[in-house]
Amino acid sequence: MHTLSQRVLSASESQTLAIAARAKQMKKSGLDVISLSTGEPDFATPECAKQAAYKAIEQNFTHYTESNGIPELRAAVAQKFIRDNNILGAYESTILISCGAKHSIMNVLNAICNPGDEVIVIAPYWVSYPAMATVAGATPVIINTTAEQSFKVTAEQLQQALSTKTKCVIFNSPSNPTGMMYTRQEFDAIANVLAPHDCYILSDEIYEKIHYGIHPHISLGSYPQLAGRVITVNGCSKAYAMTGWRIGFMNAPKEVFEQAAKIQSQDTSNPTSIAQQAALAALLHADDDVETMRMEFSRRRDLVCGLVDAIGGVRFLQPDGAFYLWVDISTILSNNSTVTTASDFCQLLLDKHYLALVPGEAFGTNGYVRFSFAANDHDITQGVQRFAQLCTDLS
Ligand SMILES: Cc1ncc(COP(=O)(O)O)c(C=O)c1O
Incomplete structure (x- = not known):
């Protein structure tokens, strides 16, 4: 048996990519899965960049x-x-x-x-x-x-x-x-x-x-x-x-x-x-495209913050930037004897309510989940409803 690199063996795999991949697979098998787990804008690449790429190939x-x-x-x-x-x-x-x-x-x-x-x-x-x-x-x-x-x-x-x-x-x-x-x-x-x-x-x-x-x-x-x-x-x-x-x-x-x-x-x-x-x-x-996307993210941030704010037992700070909402679910976890970690919570959320979020452990902090609001209004609204449902189930 050959020995592998200790440096690499001791590093962890990317949990965010793993969760997104699992959600994608469940969706492919026909399940109505919503993923608010990924860290990428859901907008198209600006036209000027696409045109430059076509031109590069042509030339x-x-x-x-x-x-x-x-x-x-x-x-x-x-x-x-x-x-x-x-x-x-x-x-x-x-x-x-x-x-x-x-x-x-x-x-x-x-x-x-x-x-x-x-x-x-x-x-x-x-x-x-x-x-x-x-x-x-x-x-x-x-x-x-x-x-x-x-x-x-x-x-x-x-x-x-x-x-x-x-x-x-x-x-x-x-x-x-x-x-x-x-x-x-x-x-x-x-x-x-x-x-x-x-x-x-x-x-x-x-x-x-x-x-x-x-x-x-x-x-x-x-x-x-x-x-x-x-x-x-x-x-x-x-x-x-x-x-x-x-x-x-x-x-x-x-x-x-x-x-x-x-x-x-x-x-x-x-x-x-x-x-x-x-x-x-x-x-x-692409400055104008950036501004259009920023305005849209800003609108969605208000949407998701409003929706999550209406759920009892969870807390968050309004984000100043990026497109994530970092939600404290520790009260819900502390009231429950079986679902005690954010990972347990996210696992159940995906299995039972078909919503993918990333558990705080991936970011070094238990008791939190990360929502990405780089998603359309339907997914944000439905996603928060599914999240709220699990919070209610566990309370
Ligand atoms: C904080 C942070 N840094 C770096 C990256 C990597 O970005 P890139 O796609 O350019 O590799 C990400 C992607 O999620 C990120 O969230």
Whole structure:
């Protein structure tokens, strides 16, 4: 028997993808399943991106490109980071285009981590961060947050968790799964805590464009006291409804960029040539589409919040951004002797009421479920009704 990689064996699989796959399979077998579990916009990719892709094929732009991405796209991303995010040190030469933001983050962690290094992750976290840190050979260190602190790490908590072993701290604002966004004041305090520590900061800003106007989006890469240490990750998946095209990008300090680019050159090489042309068109010409989608998400957020608010025994904070509602079902679980975890709850919800939600455990926090409102009104309305039914059954 051969021995497999301990790093990979000790990492978990993506629960969100597993639940979505199971719901899809049940639907295929003829069951009336509603899935509010996926993390992708249900809109069509903007027309300008599609046209750019057709043109790329027609013009035989179908071969290898530069491994780091085509220069035009790298330049457009650098301009975007400077214009929209005030990122210090954003240059075409330090932009790496990859196969989705997931790939960008994995490249970064592989580039910077050594065994014994710690990667600080704030819970509730996006499912993949701890697993990625583990695969990269580092140890994820989880900081738990509560509803009272709006699921945002405080400067004091961060201060306590930082050590000489800390290689990187990962931030995600707007957050998946909570929809919370850090305010300027909160990031000011956090930046001051991070300033004296010799660690990298990975800022995952994939939901940047999807926010509802309560707080402006702030990029940690704009803080002078963190200059030279922030890796800013973003991509086309969420903003432009381009999840299947697999285009992510990042700006990194030169030494990180060089190692990440080396990994990519030995691993996937360039992201798909056609998708890069589509991404370039989206970055340059799809602002109106982004705004239309944002307005629609905003309407749906109000719809789902109104519906869930009417259910007794559950609580939530209104999301500032992203397209998720993070719902506290702990009261329902504590009143029940058989369904005691969010995983039990979601399993029963799918088996009995044919609704797929993601249990909080996937994000490192029990007692919660995540609704995605990247779905049509019918599915949202019916989905919340099914959820309410199970809450009633269990009360
Ligand atoms: C917080 C967060 N970061 C990164 C990603 C990955 O996005 P991509 O499709 O660009 O790989 C996701 C996707 O769900 C996400 O929610």
